[in-house]
Amino acid sequence: MSQEPYEVAIIGGGVCGTALLYTLSQYTNISNIALIEKNSEVALVNSRKSNNSQTLHFGDIETNYTLEKAHKVNRAATLVKNYLLSNDQPQEVYTKYHKMVLAVGTEQVAKLKTRYEEFKELFPNLKLINQQEIAEIEPKVLESRDTNEETLALFTEEGYTINFQKLSQSFLDKALADDSKAIDVMFKQKVVKISRQDGYYLIQTSQQTIKAKTIAVEAGAHSLLLAKSLGYGKDYALLSVAGSFYYAPSVLKGKVYTVQLKKLPFAAIHGDPEVDDPNITRFGPTAKVLPMLERRNYATIWEYFKTAGLSFKAIFSFIKILADLTILRYILLNLIYDLPWIGKRLFIKQVKRIVPSMTLKDLKFAHGYGGVRPQIVNLNTRSLEMGEAKILGEKILFNVTPSPGASTCLQNAQDDATRIIEFLGDDYTFDQQKFVYDLVEVNTSLDSSPSDKATVT
């Protein structure tokens, strides 16, 4: 192996890996980068069009987010929105639909009113709408509903549905269009081992070994496996939570969310039109615990157990999380939603909370849809963490990205680019000003400091 070392090697070509490649290529003076992806093209795992809920999460209608979390997610999602507004005029990557979160019953209505007061300053486009207004915007939500039941919704026109697979391809195309950089994209190469030699990293793939000065591991759930192989991330395990979907004919014109259980780190079941086909409404995702790092990839079952590390600490943490009756009940119920015959008959109850007139005949299980959210288990606190985790090592970083990891891909890229420049030393620069100028709305005051997600060194 005589090749010159790459300045940066990015492992994983999902929306996070490609967003980082785009950011490094456009806004830094790093000139030689490798992107290593085990599949034959970008974004065939969680960022695939069919594997996630296609929502650009801002935190305005996600009722399990605190105001603080909503601030961060809003800032991050705005970068993606602005990227799309500048780079996707024909709207091939995204569709704009309205969105709402629906409260049903006195208790939920009261909660939503309080939330509105707390969040309205951060989200000035958000408004409370009453039963009559809901009926005008989304007639099916009120059709066949008991009108004595109090209903209220938080509504905004600012709903973006995104094909994150196409977004990843767009990031890659933009990066490769810049001739001044040497960017090598290596598809069909799985990274099997990373080691350190003479101050460089040796990355062994299924086809070759390459050398790099720094590495960003953007490999979804596999990031933790690779981190652990180098002795990092020992305080984490994963609870892999698969999400499935059901299809129905067009019953909704925009996104309709339900009020979320605060304890759960994933989005509540919602209904919305498919990104490129308003004639299909998707309901989901469910939340089924599976011992796998990637959905429908059975080779990852063994990798899951290697990642979990079956220590007492890990087993104890899982028992403690599942001993919470809210979580246990939710997980057990969700196991059934994927089963034939009975699954649909139970899941329709969730759908009817949104569209009461839904019939069994119209609801179809979306076979082959849905990925696995790598939910982070903190082995020290023995609890589930709400979002992504970043693990920092010596000139290497690892990102584990459950939802809303696709919405935060550019914020993540900004944070990672900052750290990689620090890893590389004084000769390297990141033009944060240009990044902010290009991707931040003029009237949005975003700072450029790395965001404070769970970070372990």
Ligand SMILES: Cc1cc2nc3c(=O)[nH]c(=O)nc-3n(C[C@H](O)[C@H](O)[C@H](O)COP(=O)(O)OP(=O)(O)OC[C@H]3O[C@@H](n4cnc5c(N)ncnc54)[C@H](O)[C@@H]3O)c2cc1C
């Ligand atoms: C059901 C569900 C619904 C979701 N809904 C939303 C949503 O509405 N909005 C949102 O923002 N987020 C959502 N998410 C989360 C979102 O999909 C992810 O956070 C995001 O796609 C993560 O991107 P990524 O690039 O980190 O990972 P991925 O897209 O999974 O990409 C990782 C890449 O790394 C590659 N890789 C892994 N190991 C190796 C290796 N050893 N060598 C080489 N390559 C490797 C993989 O092949 C893959 O291409 C959802 C997730 C699920 C499962």
